[in-house]
Amino acid sequence: KKSNTLASPPRLPLIGNLHQLGQHPHRSLRTLSHRYGPLMLLHFGTVPVLVASSADAARDILKTHDRVFASRPRYRIYEKLLYGSRNMASAPYGEYWRQMKSVSVIHLLSNKMVRSFREVRQEEISLLMEKIKKLSSSSPMNLSKLMTTLTNDVICRVALGRKYGAGTDFKELIDRLMRQLGTFSLGSYVPWLAWTDWIRGLDSQLEKTAKDFDELLEKIVQDHEDGDGDKADFADVLLAVQKEKSVGFEINRLSIKAIILDAFVGGTDTSSTLLEWEMTELLRHPKCLKRLQEEVRTVCKGRSSVSEDDIQEMNYLRAVIKETLRLHPPVPLMVPHESTEDVKLREHHIPAGTQVMINLWAIGREVATWGPDAEEFRPERHLDSSSSAADFRGQDFELIPFGSGRRMCPGISFAVVLNEVVLANLMHRFDWQSTEDHQTDVAESIGSVIRRKFPLYVTASPTTT
Numbered sequence: 001k002k003s004n005t006l007a008s009p010p011r012l013p014l015i016g017n018l019h020q021l022g023q024h025p026h027r028s029l030r031t032l033s034h035r036y037g038p039l040m041l042l043h044f045g046t047v048p049v050l051v052a053s054s055a056d057a058a059r060d061i062l063k064t065h066d067r068v069f070a071s072r073p074r075y076r077i078y079e080k081l082l083y084g085s086r087n088m089a090s091a092p093y094g095e096y097w098r099q100m101k102s103v104s105v106i107h108l109l110s111n112k113m114v115r116s117f118r119e120v121r122q123e124e125i126s127l128l129m130e131k132i133k134k135l136s137s138s139s140p141m142n143l144s145k146l147m148t149t150l151t152n153d154v155i156c157r158v159a160l161g162r163k164y165g166a167g168t169d170f171k172e173l174i175d176r177l178m179r180q181l182g183t184f185s186l187g188s189y190v191p192w193l194a195w196t197d198w199i200r201g202l203d204s205q206l207e208k209t210a211k212d213f214d215e216l217l218e219k220i221v222q223d224h225e226d227g228d229g230d231k232a233d234f235a236d237v238l239l240a241v242q243k244e245k246s247v248g249f250e251i252n253r254l255s256i257k258a259i260i261l262d263a264f265v266g267g268t269d270t271s272s273t274l275l276e277w278e279m280t281e282l283l284r285h286p287k288c289l290k291r292l293q294e295e296v297r298t299v300c301k302g303r304s305s306v307s308e309d310d311i312q313e314m315n316y317l318r319a320v321i322k323e324t325l326r327l328h329p330p331v332p333l334m335v336p337h338e339s340t341e342d343v344k345l346r347e348h349h350i351p352a353g354t355q356v357m358i359n360l361w362a363i364g365r366e367v368a369t370w371g372p373d374a375e376e377f378r379p380e381r382h383l384d385s386s387s388s389a390a391d392f393r394g395q396d397f398e399l400i401p402f403g404s405g406r407r408m409c410p411g412i413s414f415a416v417v418l419n420e421v422v423l424a425n426l427m428h429r430f431d432w433q434s435t436e437d438h439q440t441d442v443a444e445s446i447g448s449v450i451r452r453k454f455p456l457y458v459t460a461s462p463t464t465t
């Protein structure tokens with residue numbers, strides 16, 4: 001292996017390695033990496049794609065050469081659905097992205113803003129608890145759906161100041177958007193095959209979704225301009241930033257809508273998926289469920305709900321969350337990156353314009369890091385500080401479910417606070433049982449956010465203490 005060409009699985013003309021991705025690319029790519037190594041070069045159509053499948057390879061890309069790999073590929077689907085990629089998540093690396101990011105980090109997703117939405121979280125959790133209580137007396141309930149509604153409602157209130165439930169079909173619209181973003185478009189990789197997308201009718205569907213979404217966002221922003229503006233949701237804050245012109249760049253209407261869109265695209269499915277997998281794994285591991293319940297109930301003895309101040313003392317809760325993020329990173333192949341310059345990576349020459357996929361799912365299951373029981377759900381491993389005290393905030397490359405480096409998820413604090421307090425309340429208030437055939441069901445959906453293939457049905461009974 002002295003040559004400095006990267007290992008590549010054999011490819012077909014035209015489509016390259018696309019046929020090897022299968023239904024679940026994170027799985028197929030891991031299998032390929034066992035044969036071709038933690039750093040391999042594939043071709044999606046004619047596009048070179050570097051695939052990293054180990055913590056070391058991820059570190060080389062996201063830390064050592066962070067700046068070179070900080071851009072995003074242009075996908076037709078993103079261009080169509082996300083304001084010509086003028087949202088933060090799909091903007092190419094450069095001045096525009098930097099400004100969008102600084103507006104988000106300073107004004108929308110800072111710890112101070114996250115704290116300011118505490119009441120929103122509490123209210124929505126109370127509503128969820130009421131709903132579950134009502135449903136608990138009848139047949140099994142669809143917990144997946146309840147989790148989706150909760151995260152949609154929280155993000156709606158935070159971003160837009162109110163829920164868009166009955167009356168508008170906002171939920172259907174988000175659903176449609178997320179489904180289409182996850183659609184694999186052959187035309188993105190084989191440009192001269194773009195007509196196959198057209199034949200599939202994809203293009204006109206994408207255009208319709210983009211138009212529907214834009215009309216809705218336009219109306220919402222308009223409402224905020226006309227309103228009294230005493231609340232401080234994302235739309236209010238962005239309009240104020242626009243007025244002040246204080247960030248040194250003029251944020252226009254389109255950027256405002258694109259940033260709001262980012263919160264929905266980046267925050268809704270990811271957050272509900274994590275809750276879904278946490279409950280799935282806990283139900284499959286009753287001992288863990290019991291231990292977590294005991295912890296939560298001890299800390300919150302005598303109180304009817306868990307508050308955010310209580311979480312501090314819940315070590316096992318944090319271990320359960322970490323373990324779920326390890327085995328089920330909601331975005332298993334991260335969001336694709338692209339290099340902007342030629343670079344030498346471990347003796348290999350990587351030309352500018354190479355796409356990069358980091359297989360977080362494979363990294364979380366590396367035996368070299370996690371030991372022979374890497375495939376097992378065992379939260380205890382995170383309590384035993386000697387073996388692995390890996391944090392998931394981007395410093396420890398064995399566990400980077402939110403990415404790392406310049407493009408790392410800016411919504412991490414937002415997501416973690418919500419996740420902790422929802423899960424703790426679910427544990428505190430109810431006893432849980434899965435319906436039998438779902439006990440072992442860990443089948444996965446397709447798309448870029450990987451949730452359960454089938455909804456999680458459970459029965460709940462209110463705790464008596």
Ligand code: HEM
Nearest residue numbers: 088089262263266267270271335402403407408409411415
């Ligand atoms: C459990 C929840 C979440 C997970 C697992 C998650 C994961 C990720 C990952 C893996 C990336 C890509 C990082 C990279 O390319 O290097 C990302 C990017 C991003 N996330 Fe999250 N995320 C979550 C929640 C959120 C929330 C709640 C928001 C906003 C309210 C958000 C907004 C974004 C944005 C805007 C980006 C793009 C950043 C950029 O391209 O510069 N995410 N997220």
